[in-house]
Amino acid sequence: MNRQQNQLPQVAFSILLALSLKPRHGYEIIKQVEEDSRGKVRLGPGALYTSIKQLHQQELIAENTDHTDTRRRYYKLTNKGLRALNEDVEYYENVLELARQRRVIMSEVTYG
Amino acid sequence: MGKLTAFYRLSLLLYPADFRRRYGEPMLQTMADMMADEPTLLGKIRLGLRLCIDAQQSIVKENVTHKGDFIMQTQNKFIVAGFLLVVALIGSALLPLIRRIGMDWRDVGGMLRVLVLLGFLIAFIIVPACLALVSLFVNPLQLLRKKTVAK
Numbered sequence: 001m002n003r004q005q006n007q008l009p010q011v012a013f014s015i016l017l018a019l020s021l022k023p024r025h026g027y028e029i030i031k032q033v034e035e036d037s038r039g040k041v042r043l044g045p046g047a048l049y050t051s052i053k054q055l056h057q058q059e060l061i062a063e064n065t066d067h068t069d070t071r072r073r074y075y076k077l078t079n080k081g082l083r084a085l086n087e088d089v090e091y092y093e094n095v096l097e098l099a100r101q102r103r104v105i106m107s108e109v110t111y112g
Numbered sequence: 113m114g115k116l117t118a119f120y121r122l123s124l125l126l127y128p129a130d131f132r133r134r135y136g137e138p139m140l141q142t143m144a145d146m147m148a149d150e151p152t153l154l155g156k157i158r159l160g161l162r163l164c165i166d167a168q169q170s171i172v173k174e175n176v177t178h179k180g181d182f183i184m185q186t187q188n189k190f191i192v193a194g195f196l197l198v199v200a201l202i203g204s205a206l207l208p209l210i211r212r213i214g215m216d217w218r219d220v221g222g223m224l225r226v227l228v229l230l231g232f233l234i235a236f237i238i239v240p241a242c243l244a245l246v247s248l249f250v251n252p253l254q255l256l257r258k259k260t261v262a263k
Contacts, residue, residue, distance in 0.1 A: 026142035027149075044166025045139040045146075050173055053131065071136045 008088050011051045015032060016060060016085040023064035025072035026052075060084055089096050116160060117144060126171045128178035163240065206230070 060081035
């Protein structure tokens with residue numbers, strides 16, 4: 001399968017990254033995503049649970065029943081989810097490395 | 113904040129039923145957590161507006177995905193094909209009627225009358241007929257009665 005078919009959407013990637021530390025409930029995920037992105041990605045419940053539904057269907061996350069809070073639903077990363085996250089991180093590492101080599105991260109465009 | 117929660121709960125009705133049943137309560141809880149974390153009234157208002165936009169976007173997205181899934185299911189393809197056939201039949205039945213009236217495509221006033229007639233036809237005959245057809249497979253009253261209780 002090629003990279004484009006495999007790659008996670010940005011929100012899904014952010015959610016998986018937020019769940020990589022520990023199982024979290026909805027609001028904790030939102031806060032962690034916001035913190036990880038330095039305030040650039042701000043999710044609402046709608047966007048969050050739309051992505052959670054897709055991640056659930058793809059078996060990248062699962063519900064975590066091992067908690068005492070009955071009001072909230074917790075989610076955790078599955079092994080498949082961790083693999084998908086690692087693949088994406090690896091991809092971004094390569095892209096970043098390439099960008100550094102080509103000196104793309106600059107203040108202005110200078111050809112030649 | 114009770115009113116806002118009630119309003120948000122009401123907006124959940126616009127999501128497809130299976131999504132609402134599964135994620136309705138966690139969404140409400142998340143929304144309540146977000147509101148509780150905002151200390152100022154201005155912050156709550158700003159968050160309320162953000163939640164409205166978020167709900168609007170996700171309602172559209174979920175419904176489009178849901179309808180797409182519905183059409184892609186083999187048995188539903190027949191329903192959609194049947195629906196399109198009915199629309200085509202009604203359309204082809206209307207054309208001779210328009211010709212009999214002596215309609216000319218360049219006659220703007222006459223075209224408007226036909227459009228109004230078509231509007232009535234769609235609103236009072238085609239849409240109720242389609243709803244009746246859908247209700248053969250899904251019971252809307254049963255859907256309304258189901259509460260947004262988490263599994």
